[in-house]
Amino acid sequence: MAAQTKVAVIYYSSTGITYQLAQAVCEAAGDTGAEVRLRKVRELAPDEAIRSNSAWQAHRRQTQDVPEAEPDDLTWADVVIFGSPTRYGLVAAQLKQFIDTTGPLWTRGALADKVYSAFTSTATLHGGQETTLTSLFSVFYHWGGIVVTPGYTDPSQFVAGNPYGASHTSNNAEVAPDSTALGAAALTARRAVRIGAALKQGLAG
Amino acid sequence: MAAQTKVAVIYYSSTGITYQLAQAVCEAAGDTGAEVRLRKVRELAPDEAIRSNSAWQAHRRQTQDVPEAEPDDLTWADVVIFGSPTRYGLVAAQLKQFIDTTGPLWTRGALADKVYSAFTSTATLHGGQETTLTSLFSVFYHWGGIVVTPGYTDPSQFVAGNPYGASHTSNNAEVAPDSTALGAAALTARRAVRIGAALKQGLAG
Amino acid sequence: MAAQTKVAVIYYSSTGITYQLAQAVCEAAGDTGAEVRLRKVRELAPDEAIRSNSAWQAHRRQTQDVPEAEPDDLTWADVVIFGSPTRYGLVAAQLKQFIDTTGPLWTRGALADKVYSAFTSTATLHGGQETTLTSLFSVFYHWGGIVVTPGYTDPSQFVAGNPYGASHTSNNAEVAPDSTALGAAALTARRAVRIGAALKQGLAG
Amino acid sequence: MAAQTKVAVIYYSSTGITYQLAQAVCEAAGDTGAEVRLRKVRELAPDEAIRSNSAWQAHRRQTQDVPEAEPDDLTWADVVIFGSPTRYGLVAAQLKQFIDTTGPLWTRGALADKVYSAFTSTATLHGGQETTLTSLFSVFYHWGGIVVTPGYTDPSQFVAGNPYGASHTSNNAEVAPDSTALGAAALTARRAVRIGAALKQGLAG
Incomplete structure (x- = not known):
């Protein structure tokens, strides 16, 4: 029997939009039978910046029990799915800072041959x-x-319309992810798990 | 008195969506007092492909009198604005083929120091x-x-939402550019002309 | 027993530099036991342009028997590896034109779930x-x-140094690919075949 | 008489390679008569990480008197030139964190219409x-x-070879920027200042 596929969902979210996408990713991955880890990256913003934004502060409290991502979560996983709001067309510094701590893993090749996918909100x-x-x-x-990436491998993608990954336009956190965005997040997850599981089995075989 | 700014709008369009954006670009550039050239690039598709698609055939006939772009249109211009539908996240081969004929101009530096901008439809x-x-x-x-590029330099850009240039989602040529897309095209043109004119004046100064 | 992996190597080359990389890719793919198709894309340049460049003309004659790529080569393959010289940071129009003819295949999902990789020369x-x-x-x-892509999955990549795929700097076709570039081409091929074969087996499994 | 052009050079460097490029950028900008600010971004790495790398620790001490970048440095400048080592094909998290603090400036349009350029090391x-x-x-x-960007606007660029900006390959900080890399840094600066000064004059005109 094939070993269970391990999925790490690693995200940054300030006011919770990207977190909602992350939850949809986790739920869909879990529904395939995969073992799933949801991990937030460490916050870099000063407390005063967070306190000045009630949505940010509320979300921080809401997710205080979500474990922080560790480099070992990458080593553990067969499939890694990153999520971040955009910050000017690039991922948030918080996620980048986590990525930049992986040097020792990269040097010894521990990040290779895994399946990677991503989602975002703008x-x-x-x-x-x-x-x-x-x-x-x-x-x-x-x-x-x-x-x-999801490509156009499902009819729903002609509606969601982002072949590079799940995404959502939040109008500055005023609009929560709708069923289209959540569906794209689920598709991104299912597809990454399907390919990741097949690859793991094929490489072991 | 400042010399008139010269603007070349060079585009590819199969069924006419990108052409409508190109027209909005030209009109807005002309309204600034610039001298404008609208140029289509040469078609590469075989006649039979075009004939099999009535919208494509109709648009080809509609624009048969639009002059074809020549490398000299780039030399002439102070501001060059390219338009193309996407083909899998890159410009159409037709526009790329035109771009690839500019080697002699590039070698002698004739394409440098001009202002460039772009628009697309998907x-x-x-x-x-x-x-x-x-x-x-x-x-x-x-x-x-x-x-x-337009960035978010005008409040309308928070609606149009594409800081990289004007764009339109056509749902496979079923939806014509609306006022938002045409407005973004006009803004892209006005901004490129404004910067191009200032730069020309400053470099001459 | 696992079915043989099918590899399509589809390239454009004017003076032969990219062709040499393509040959290294094919040889390495063949050495893994894969079935390999080498295909050039159709030339778009006018005869007079080609005749004005002796290296281009010579290469065209040298490869006159290499079959031209057809969309069906993509359908057939498990692994597709594209090669192109750069033309201003994008693939050559000739390769793009081939890519742009795949609409019917894309529409029916015939291009999905294959492994893709690439190489270039500049x-x-x-x-x-x-x-x-x-x-x-x-x-x-x-x-x-x-x-x-090859990433840094082999020590040779710290010398070749391009994690995105094999590449070579030709100094305008004056420098043929050396052992480093040819080695990177071979690695790109072996890695794509290894992952493609595992994925095919896993998905079938 | 034209007002003096103001140039902000904002960089991150761990072991000093990117700092050497930044110095070359500043010197060339200063030689044009521009007013120049050299600013490092805030370090995010923990002290223990820095102490474990003697080159990093030495560089930190060497540049302890370089002022830290503030958002106001962007407002002040006509020309902004960013420098960062790559971290997996993106700028370092330290620079991104600085960039991500500019929301208030972005919202009120204070970052628009300036000239931007960049340099990197890998x-x-x-x-x-x-x-x-x-x-x-x-x-x-x-x-x-x-x-x-520098493009190929100077013959030296056919040697340095990076049209997107100055760059240097350090082989993990073992190789200091040579005259080619430092020359490209200087060219990047001179070109950005030249265009920035012309644009400022033209827009004021």
Whole structure:
């Protein structure tokens, strides 16, 4: 019997939009029978910045029990799915800081041959929905990762419309992810798990 | 008195969506007092492919009198604005073929120090709205171009939402550019002309 | 027993540099036991342009018997490896034109779940070695492809130094690919075949 | 008489390679008569990480008197030049964290219409020399910036070979920037200042 696929969902979220996408990713991955770890990355913003934004403060409290991501979560996983709001077309510094701590793993090849995928949220319609994801993929290539995106492999993608990964336009956190965005998040997860499981089995076989 | 700014709008369009954006670009550029050239690039598709698609055939007939772009249109211009539908996140081969004929101009530096900008249309919501433009910008960097995009320099951009250039989602040519897309096209043009005119004056000064 | 892995190597080359990389890719893929198709894309340049460049003319004659790529080569393959010289940070129009003819295959999902990889050559050291490859990957994402690059999965990659795929700096076709570049081409091929074979087996399993 | 052009050079460097490029940028900018601010971004790594690397620790001490970048340095400048080592094809988290603090400036349009340029260093030959710069440019587009790169506007660029900006391959900090890399840094600066000064004059005119 095939071993259970291990999925790490590692995200940053300030006011909770990206977190909702992360939850949809986790739920869909779990529904496939995979073992799932949900991990937030460490906050870099000073407390005063967070306190000045009630939504940010509320979300921080809401997720205080979500464990912080450790490099070992990457080593453990067969499939890694990153999530971040855009910050000017790139992932948030908080997620980048986590990524930048992986040097020792990268040096010994511990990040290679895994499946990687990603999701994002932006304030405006085309303000980083694509660039945030495609620029993040450079990281995966440096790691020797296998990049799996939803493409148009499901009819729902002609509605969600982002072949690079699940995404949502929040209008500055005023609009929560709708069923289309959550569905794209679930598809991104199911597809990454399916390819990751097949690859694991094939490489072991 | 400042010399008139010269603007070349060079585009590819199969069924006319990108052409409508190109017209909005030209009109807005002309309204600034600039001298404007609208140029289509040469078609590469075989006649039978075009005849099999009535919208494509109709658009070809409609624009038969639009002059074809020549490398000299680039030499002439102070500001060059390219338009293309996406083809899988990159510009259409037709536009790329035109770009690839500029070697002699590039070698003698004739493409440098001009202002470049771009617009696009896609079938799905995030299927190349950003990647088509940002990957095209690499061409401009190779040419020594000055890249000017709308950013969020006008309140309308928080609605149109594409800081990289004007764009439209056509749902496979079923939806014509609306006032938001046409407005973004006009803004892209006005901004490129404004910066191009200032730069020309400053460099001459 | 696992079915033989099918590899399509589809390239454009004007003076032969990229062709030499393509041959190294084919040889390495063949050495793994895979079935390999080498295919050139159709030339778009006019005869007079080719005749004005003796190296281009000679290479065209040298490869006159290499079959031209057909969309069906993509359908057939488990692993597709594209090669192109850069043209200003993007693939050559000739390769793009081939890519743009795949609409019917894309529409029916026939390009998804395959492994894709790529290689390139440029005139100058950093004039498209990375951007040509990463922008081409957008095509693969639209297709629902699985993108596999060499990363730093082999010590030779710390010398060749391009995690996005094999590449070579030709100084305008004056320098043929050396053992480092040919080695990177071979690694790119072996890695794509290894992942492609495992994935095929796992998905069938 | 034209007002003096103000140039902010904002960088991150761990072991000093990128700092040497930053110094060359400052010197060349200063030689044009511009007013120059050199600013490092705040370190995010824990003290123990820095202490474990003698080159990192030495560089930190060496630059302890370089002022830390503040958002106001962006407001002040006509020309902003960012420098960062690559971290997997993207800028270092330290620089990204600084960038991510500019929300208030961005919201009120204070970052638009300035000239932006960049430089980078990488451990391996094609491990981010291009992607680090082109992905950073997305930030500038979101800001409404004018992106100016060296292109091939000087014969030296056919040797340095990076049209996207100055860059250096350090082989993990073992190789200091040579005259080619330092020359490209100087060219990047001179070109950004030239365009920035002309634009400032033209817009004021």
